[in-house]
Amino acid sequence: MKKAIQIKDNVYWVGVHDFNCRHFHGDLFPIAEGTTYNSYLIVDEEITLIDTVEEEFFDIMMERIRSVIGDKPIHNVIVQHAEPDHSGGFIKFMQCYPNAKAYASNAGVNIMLKQYFQDYNYRKVKTADTLCIGKHTLTFVEMPMIHWPDNMLTYIDKANVVFSNDAFGQHICSYDIFDDAHGLAKCLDCAKDYYANIVMPYGTQVANKLKQIQEMNLTIDIIAPAHGIIWRSYIPEMLSAYADFANMTAQNKVVIVYESIWKHTRMMAEALAEGLGRNGICVKVYQCSATSPAVLMKEILDAKAILVGSGNYNNAMAGSIAGFLERLASCKVKNKKALGFGSYGWFQGVTAMINERLTKAGLTLLSDEVLTQNYTPSEEDLDKLMELGKNIAEQLKNEAEK
Numbered sequence: 001m002k003k004a005i006q007i008k009d010n011v012y013w014v015g016v017h018d019f020n021c022r023h024f025h026g027d028l029f030p031i032a033e034g035t036t037y038n039s040y041l042i043v044d045e046e047i048t049l050i051d052t053v054e055e056e057f058f059d060i061m062m063e064r065i066r067s068v069i070g071d072k073p074i075h076n077v078i079v080q081h082a083e084p085d086h087s088g089g090f091i092k093f094m095q096c097y098p099n100a101k102a103y104a105s106n107a108g109v110n111i112m113l114k115q116y117f118q119d120y121n122y123r124k125v126k127t128a129d130t131l132c133i134g135k136h137t138l139t140f141v142e143m144p145m146i147h148w149p150d151n152m153l154t155y156i157d158k159a160n161v162v163f164s165n166d167a168f169g170q171h172i173c174s175y176d177i178f179d180d181a182h183g184l185a186k187c188l189d190c191a192k193d194y195y196a197n198i199v200m201p202y203g204t205q206v207a208n209k210l211k212q213i214q215e216m217n218l219t220i221d222i223i224a225p226a227h228g229i230i231w232r233s234y235i236p237e238m239l240s241a242y243a244d245f246a247n248m249t250a251q252n253k254v255v256i257v258y259e260s261i262w263k264h265t266r267m268m269a270e271a272l273a274e275g276l277g278r279n280g281i282c283v284k285v286y287q288c289s290a291t292s293p294a295v296l297m298k299e300i301l302d303a304k305a306i307l308v309g310s311g312n313y314n315n316a317m318a319g320s321i322a323g324f325l326e327r328l329a330s331c332k333v334k335n336k337k338a339l340g341f342g343s344y345g346w347f348q349g350v351t352a353m354i355n356e357r358l359t360k361a362g363l364t365l366l367s368d369e370v371l372t373q374n375y376t377p378s379e380e381d382l383d384k385l386m387e388l389g390k391n392i393a394e395q396l397k398n399e400a401e402k
């Protein structure tokens with residue numbers, strides 16, 4: 001029998017492992033080792049469930065719940081987020097516990113009705129609303145657009161746990177469900193990965209919400225997200241890292257993303273990298289089509305500049321680069337520089353197209369120069385590109401010192 005894991009007095013993890021998940025949210029976020037869908041059970045006078053799990057894992061969640069409360073009824077279910085990885089088991093849950101009261105944000109209720117078509121007389125809650133369940137009181141905080149309109153978090157007093165849903169999540173899929181079993185570096189790295197791929201477009205909302213939560217002066221012993229491990233030992237470090245993610249705080253780092261069939265654009269990319277890398281910049285070089293988009297998004301989060309290159313193929317940029325620029329535009333990047341480059345045969349215009357899309361995505365061009373190369377770069381061309389890389393390095397370092 002699958003069992004619950006106690007995380008605090010009267011609070012239990014009753015979630016599930018999805019070891020086979022390799023594509024989180026479609027192709028948005030390829031992941032290596034699966035994930036968890038975390039739901040939590042609070043045992044008080046009114047037994048309360050925080051979130052459900054993906055529908056196919058419902059029975060496992062129920063086994064864990066019954067390992068704690070047997071056949072006792074559950075009085076409340078909190079739908080913190082209507083996305084199916086957290087609400088997919090909700091209908092089956094209500095079939096098991098038809099008298100349970102369901103709570104969600106206003107937007108959450110709307111989405112639940114649009115997704116599942118059945119009205120369960122949802123109770124709508126908003127920021128600062130409370131629910132007394134016996135010895136404990138729950139306080140709700142709406143978190144719109146972190147990362148859907150309906151997200152909210154729930155705080156339970158006395159146990160001092162924040163159930164944060166998607167915020168602070170990561171894809172560590174383990175039975176060691178606390179952060180300290182995995183070490184700070186891994187936990188922050190996985191949180192960064194998750195943030196870059198799921199939350200990045202909503203940095204402004206994250207920064208504001210972090211401020212609001214700080215102002216609430218909550219005593220927080222545990223932050224329990226809806227994916228991955230639970231934070232208890234690294235909470236200050238994680239909150240500080242999240243503030244950096246939200247502000248897109250940049251390192252002295254440049255990411256070069258390119259596509260190239262006959263290696264001409266690749267030669268340009270590597271010459272630029274040489275000039276940057278030999279002059280104090282951490283430089284990362286990726287062929288776009290050979291790289292997981294999750295890696296690219298994570299690298300971009302703390303980069304100062306992004307150089308994007310493509311050969312000209314039928315007077316257009318490579319499809320992989322067009323897709324990458326589309327994703328970049330959706331990320332609402334702040335305070336980042338960029339420059340296009342690329343090789344062509346008989347029409348020079350693709351680099352200008354890349355620059356235009358970079359500008360539209362909110363990035364500032366590093367230079368007015370339109371960096372094009374007719375067919376193969378010569379040694380002299382490559383030296384010039386290395387020199388340009390060096391100049392960009394100096395420019396970025398000077399800006400950092402200001």
Ligand SMILES: Cc1cc2nc3c(=O)[nH]c(=O)nc-3n(C[C@H](O)[C@H](O)[C@H](O)COP(=O)(O)O)c2cc1C
Nearest residue numbers: 260261262263264265311312314315344345346347
């Ligand atoms: C399938 C294909 C289509 C191409 N179409 C164009 C084109 O429409 N206009 C152009 O200027 N060059 C075109 N070229 C030439 C390439 O842009 C040129 O060979 C360039 O150096 C390729 O850079 P790369 O080695 O980085 O892929 C085409 C090349 C290929 C392979």
